[in-house]
Amino acid sequence: MVVTNDTELPTFEELTVEEVPISTPGLRAAAHHFGKYCLDVNDEFMMCKQETNDPRKCINEGKAVTNCALEFFRKLKGNCFDEFQIYSNCIDKSSNRMDFEPCRKTQAVYDKCVFEKMGIERPEHGFFCKARVYTGNRPKPPVEEPQVFNELPIGLKDFKEEERPPAKYGQRNWFIK
Amino acid sequence: MTKILISHKNKTYCSDQQNLRLVLQLLHSLLVHRSHYPVVIMATAERVKQDMPPKGGYRKINFARVFPKPFASSRALVGTYIVCTGVGWYFYLLNDRLVDKYQVESRSSIIALTPLLDAEADREYLKQLRKNRDAEEKLMKNVKGWKTGTLYGEPVYKTVGKDKLIEPSLNEYYVHAPDKVLFDRAYWHKYL
Numbered sequence: 001m002v003v004t005n006d007t008e009l010p011t012f013e014e015l016t017v018e019e020v021p022i023s024t025p026g027l028r029a030a031a032h033h034f035g036k037y038c039l040d041v042n043d044e045f046m047m048c049k050q051e052t053n054d055p056r057k058c059i060n061e062g063k064a065v066t067n068c069a070l071e072f073f074r075k076l077k078g079n080c081f082d083e084f085q086i087y088s089n090c091i092d093k094s095s096n097r098m099d100f101e102p103c104r105k106t107q108a109v110y111d112k113c114v115f116e117k118m119g120i121e122r123p124e125h126g127f128f129c130k131a132r133v134y135t136g137n138r139p140k141p142p143v144e145e146p147q148v149f150n151e152l153p154i155g156l157k158d159f160k161e162e163e164r165p166p167a168k169y170g171q172r173n174w175f176i177k
Numbered sequence: 178m179t180k181i182l183i184s185h186k187n188k189t190y191c192s193d194q195q196n197l198r199l200v201l202q203l204l205h206s207l208l209v210h211r212s213h214y215p216v217v218i219m220a221t222a223e224r225v226k227q228d229m230p231p232k233g234g235y236r237k238i239n240f241a242r243v244f245p246k247p248f249a250s251s252r253a254l255v256g257t258y259i260v261c262t263g264v265g266w267y268f269y270l271l272n273d274r275l276v277d278k279y280q281v282e283s284r285s286s287i288i289a290l291t292p293l294l295d296a297e298a299d300r301e302y303l304k305q306l307r308k309n310r311d312a313e314e315k316l317m318k319n320v321k322g323w324k325t326g327t328l329y330g331e332p333v334y335k336t337v338g339k340d341k342l343i344e345p346s347l348n349e350y351y352v353h354a355p356d357k358v359l360f361d362r363a364y365w366h367k368y369l
Contacts, residue, residue: 001313001325003326004326007339007342011307015300020297028290031286034289034290035289036289038292042289054342058299061296062296065292126281126285
């Protein structure tokens with residue numbers, strides 16, 4: 001494998017946290033509210049991933065995301081468990097792609113409950129698809145400078161333009177001059 | 178002179194110029210197929226009554242071209258086509274917008290979930306890298322001169338710094354796993 005012993009890898013203890021034990025329909029049902037509840041944490045994590053392009057450097061941000069998700073789902077379980085169950089069940093069984101449109105009635109009940117008890121309003125249509133400006137606390141990543149090669153390859157003489165001797169058999173494009 | 182008269186189905190045919198073909202056919206059927214329908218009568222010309230056109234002549238042959246009755250005028254047809262197509266396009270575009278709206282909502286939910294899923298996946302990925310490295314260390318501990326992640330001390334990438342994490346290819350990543358795990362990952366689309 002490419003990973004050597006010199007490569008820094010986080011230990012298992014650093015990487016082991018409590019994960020979110022929820023299946024796809026549940027995640028999909030809660031996606032919009034979760035995205036709004038953990039908006040800043042999620043943006044921070046995604047920005048870190050985008051800028052560093054290295055999974056090792058965004059572990060703390062990732063843990064924060066998972067922690068926020070756990071907090072959100074615990075709150076949801078405490079407040080709107082039945083509504084959430086019915087809605088996610090509807091999403092699971094109404095269509096083969098887990099579409100939202102067959103479940104508008106249960107969604108309305110669920111949205112109402114979440115808004116009244118947790119104070120999270122469903123974001124507008126296509127909120128997460130729109131471009132948002134997020135200015136986090138992270139320092140700006142350094143710009144990678146292009147590599148400059150000073151030395152010529154071995155055995156190649158460095159001519160200056162004046163020292164260049166004339167071509168032995170004349171110029172190919174003699175008519176251009 | 179004698180003519181060949183043939184009686185067939187209560188009709189009598191004479192072998193003049195017009196009926197010669199029919200007579201020959203009947204004779205043929207009689208002689209070759211031994212058919213009993215026609216009866217050949219040899220008779221003299223005086224006893225035969227010549228078949229003549231009716232008085233006033235035959236009626237005229239109608240050879241004028243008859244057009245079918247048109248269903249509708251061409252303008253009406255073209256107009257109907259344009260109206261139907263226009264209405265169809267209108268409803269198609271309405272539906273298209275609706276489908277776009279559904280897709281945007283679905284994509285929005287996926288984007289909202291991406292950080293959560295990515296965070297978990299990254300942790301699992303790094304855990305697996307460490308497991309792979311430990312497994313290689315254990316497997317090759319008896320090989321002399323072997324260094325983990327290199328070929329007997331020669332690194333795969335020479336100019337890349339040590340702090341950079343190079344992600345291994347699929348074959349390297351699943352090298353200690355059963356084949357099925359790699360194939361399931363590589364050919365994931367067969368489960369769709």
